[in-house]
Amino acid sequence: MKRHLISAADLTRDDALLVLDTAEELAHIAERPIKKLPTLRGRTVVNLFFEDSTRTRISFEAAAKRLSADVINFSAKGSSVSKGETLKDTALTLQAMGADAVVIRHGASGAPHTLANSGWLRGSVVNAGDGTHEHPTQALLDAFTMRRRLNDGKGDLEGRRITIVGDVLHSRVARSNVLLLATLGAEVTLVAPPTLLPIGVETWPCQVSYDIDSTLAKSDAVMMLRVQRERMNASYFPTEREYSRRYGLDEKRMAALPEHAIVMHPGPMNRGMEIAANVADSPRSTIVEQVTNGVSVRMAVLYLLLGGSEPAVTTTATEENAK
Amino acid sequence: MSTYLIKNAKVLGGDAQDVLISDGRIAEIGTGLAAPDATQIIEADGHVLLPGLVDLHTHLREPGREDAETVETGTRAAALGGYTAVHAMANTDPVADTAGVVEQVWRLGQESGRCDVHPVGAVTIGLNGERLAELGAMHESAANVKVFSDDGKCVHDAVIMRRALEYVKAFDGVVAQHAQEPRLTEGAQMNEGTVSGILGLRGWPAVAEEAIIARDVLLAAHVGSRLHICHVSTAGSVEIIRWAKSKGWDVTAEVTPHHLLLTDELVRSYDPVYKVNPPLRTAEDVAALREGLADGTIDAVATDHAPHPTEDKDCEWAVAAMGMLGLETALGIVQQTMVESGLLDWAGVADRMSVRPARIGRLDGHGRAIAVGEPANLVLVDPSARRTVEPSELASKSANTPYAGLELPGRVAATFLRGVPTVIDGKLA
Numbered sequence: 196m197k198r199h200l201i202s203a204a205d206l207t208r209d210d211a212l213l214v215l216d217t218a219e220e221l222a223h224i225a226e227r228p229i230k231k232l233p234t235l236r237g238r239t240v241v242n243l244f245f246e247d248s249t250r251t252r253i254s255f256e257a258a259a260k261r262l263s264a265d266v267i268n269f270s271a272k273g274s275s276v277s278k279g280e281t282l283k284d285t286a287l288t289l290q291a292m293g294a295d296a297v298v299i300r301h302g303a304s305g306a307p308h309t310l311a312n313s314g315w316l317r318g319s320v321v322n323a324g325d326g327t328h329e330h331p332t333q334a335l336l337d338a339f340t341m342r343r344r345l346n347d348g349k350g351d352l353e354g355r356r357i358t359i360v361g362d363v364l365h366s367r368v369a370r371s372n373v374l375l376l377a378t379l380g381a382e383v384t385l386v387a388p389p390t391l392l393p394i395g396v397e398t399w400p401c402q403v404s405y406d407i408d409s410t411l412a413k414s415d416a417v418m419m420l421r422v423q424r425e426r427m428n429a430s431y432f433p434t435e436r437e438y439s440r441r442y443g444l445d446e447k448r449m450a451a452l453p454e455h456a457i458v459m460h461p462g463p464m465n466r467g468m469e470i471a472a473n474v475a476d477s478p479r480s481t482i483v484e485q486v487t488n489g490v491s492v493r494m495a496v497l498y499l500l501l502g503g504s505e506p507a508v509t510t511t512a513t514e515e516n517a518k
Numbered sequence: 519m520s521t522y523l524i525k526n527a528k529v530l531g532g533d534a535q536d537v538l539i540s541d542g543r544i545a546e547i548g549t550g551l552a553a554p555d556a557t558q559i560i561e562a563d564g565h566v567l568l569p570g571l572v573d574l575h576t577h578l579r580e581p582g583r584e585d586a587e588t589v590e591t592g593t594r595a596a597a598l599g600g601y602t603a604v605h606a607m608a609n610t611d612p613v614a615d616t617a618g619v620v621e622q623v624w625r626l627g628q629e630s631g632r633c634d635v636h637p638v639g640a641v642t643i644g645l646n647g648e649r650l651a652e653l654g655a656m657h658e659s660a661a662n663v664k665v666f667s668d669d670g671k672c673v674h675d676a677v678i679m680r681r682a683l684e685y686v687k688a689f690d691g692v693v694a695q696h697a698q699e700p701r702l703t704e705g706a707q708m709n710e711g712t713v714s715g716i717l718g719l720r721g722w723p724a725v726a727e728e729a730i731i732a733r734d735v736l737l738a739a740h741v742g743s744r745l746h747i748c749h750v751s752t753a754g755s756v757e758i759i760r761w762a763k764s765k766g767w768d769v770t771a772e773v774t775p776h777h778l779l780l781t782d783e784l785v786r787s788y789d790p791v792y793k794v795n796p797p798l799r800t801a802e803d804v805a806a807l808r809e810g811l812a813d814g815t816i817d818a819v820a821t822d823h824a825p826h827p828t829e830d831k832d833c834e835w836a837v838a839a840m841g842m843l844g845l846e847t848a849l850g851i852v853q854q855t856m857v858e859s860g861l862l863d864w865a866g867v868a869d870r871m872s873v874r875p876a877r878i879g880r881l882d883g884h885g886r887a888i889a890v891g892e893p894a895n896l897v898l899v900d901p902s903a904r905r906t907v908e909p910s911e912l913a914s915k916s917a918n919t920p921y922a923g924l925e926l927p928g929r930v931a932a933t934f935l936r937g938v939p940t941v942i943d944g945k946l947a
């Protein structure tokens with residue numbers, strides 16, 4: 196694996212499978228009474244969040260703590276981020292504090308890339324979502340969830356048909372998912388109104404459709420992306436009602452899915468907009484599972500970036516004998 | 519005033535000749551010229567002699583951003599780049615939208631003495647695109663402004679643009695348009711295309727430039743004015759300008775060195791040194807721009823030299839300033855992209871980097887033939903030299919060159935401004 200995780204494209208097929216397999220092992224820790232491993236004891240993980248995202252921050256925090264790392268939460272939101280010095284100065288501070296890994300969430304596409312490549316700090320950088328660019332650990336947890344539901348938690352996703360619906364243009368989740376799912380052999384179809392697809396999407400390793408109904412019957416999983424209501428004001432679509440009618444997943448559409456197909460959403464949801472409440476709460480929905488799986492996957496990522504060659508989980512590992 | 523004898527220089531890349539400079543003018547041209555007493559001899563075997571370069575588009579940053587560049591440091595960079603005249607853009611602080619500001623810049627240029635500085639006047643007050651600045655007063659000032667531009671911003675209102683085009687006809691002025699439809703480029707970070715989609719950076723579509731150029735050539739034709747287009751960056755723009763010229767309309771255009779060489783693939787690094795406006799485009803655009811410059815559709819190479827201090831570039835892409843240095847590398851880029859590719863000969867370089875830009879700016883003393891009696895505004899280039907661009911060695915006060923570490927052909931050996939060397943042996947005189 197590379198030293199940083201900035202883009203899902205940083206992962207080869209073997210890297211991705213290693214993360215997923217490691218996450219499977221680590222997931223079992225969560226079932227134990229003591230959910231903690233000594234693996235990263237003495238290492239410092241900084242959660243550097245320039246954007247509010249309690250869910251993602253808590254997930255990384257839980258992951259790091261279960262591996263016994265010291266966690267520092269650094270919320271830079273609200274401070275003046277208009278000048279780029281902020282990122283640089285913050286990085287230099289973290290370097291001085293001896294951060295082994297920096298988990299960064301930033302509103303600007305490319306900020307984690309800059310942090311990793313600027314020479315400002317030496318630790319590993321994990322992209323926890325940057326602007327409209329990427330969110331690779333979300334893609335990993337999504338793939339983990341699909342693999343569990345569709346493939347018994349083993350192997351890749353060869354031949355699986357995944358449909359991603361919604362605001363692809365502004366979605367870092369979509370970008371990372373397309374890249375990772377292609378690496379894992381899945382067949383991805385993006386569905387969106389043409390206004391919410393980026394120029395050049397035809398060069399991505401996926402299919403594109405404007406029509407959700409023609410794709411559902413052949414989908415193993417359908418992932419609904421959050422659509423921000425303010426997009427309506429910029430005329431990406433006429434009204435919420437029309438968006439929901441043309442691209443929302445309601446019960447009728449869910450019924451068109453194959454028996455085994457799952458419904459995913461990276462959260463936070465707009466119930467009634469891109470996804471009907473009954474769909475979100477249905478047994479096909481993996482939305483809560485995705486949150487649980489997020490911790491295992493992020494443990495795997497932190498372990499593999501920081502943990503060195505020791506196995507992540509030894510059969511006898513406990514707090515005591517690991518010393 | 520000293521005399522100089524340049525020996526065995528290839529005038530416009532042609533046969534080797536001796537050129538005697540005396541009293542600020544070219545006194546004699548020939549072979550085996552005798553040197554009068556007290557003449558400094560410059561051996562120029564293999565060197566190419568061109569008229570001093572003229573830049574239509576330079577940001578000298580003074581007044582207001584003296585931390586990035588001053589007239590003094592910018593004209594040093596210009597002289598080292600082979601320039602004898604530059605047009606200083608109006609987007610200073612305060613904006614050059616009054617006779618007072620343009621005269622201040624003009625005077626600073628006079629004091630520097632290394633390169634003529636011709637201030638560009640703003641088209642509208644404060645570059646706001648709403649009310650015409652006092653164009654006539656700027657023209658009548660000591661700065662004698664003939665080029666007007668809101669560069670950095672587009673004169674987007676069609677009525678204001680029409681009025682400006684018409685108004686400056688009274689004194690043979692020209693409006694230089696920064697073609698950027700504002701609504702299509704809100705928050706734009708890079709060329710809109712395959713790369714922007716992958717990087718998740720807001721796109722700056724080619725059509726935002728082309729739509730304004732199309733509108734403005736039609737406006738210029740309608741009111742019978744001349745129009746200049748700044749930093750053309752797309753293949754479509756070249757097509758529109760080619761069409762406008764085929765109609766006989768008085769439209770001219772410039773291209774920057776960086777748009778002749780660099781593409782948006784470089785943005786994959788998220789390195790803000792590649793952030794510029796208009797943005798780096800695709801390889802197809804680069805090819806079309808080179809072709810347009812070669813066939814004369816594009817009249818001039820203009821640097822859009824845009825210095826920025828380190829803190830405005832050593833940061834994440836989204837908050838970085840747009841612009842890159844150009845004066846000290848322009849000729850090398852043109853040699854590499856146009857001469858070594860066979861698209862232009864040295865006479866063509868002289869035409870696109872001196873003769874035509876001087877004509878567009880209506881500068882009488884620049885862009886002249888290399889002939890007896892002409893003012894000795896000259897640049898001597900060693901085309902066989904190669905150099906690696908080292909930002910800290912540049913004379914500019916800023917270091918935001920996208921060419922750091924790149925080996926470029928050619929070296930400016932000497933620059934003469936009205937017979938006085940501003941650069942000699944590749945160093946400031």
Ligand SMILES: [Zn+2]
Binds near residue numbers: 749796
């Ligand atoms: Zn401009």
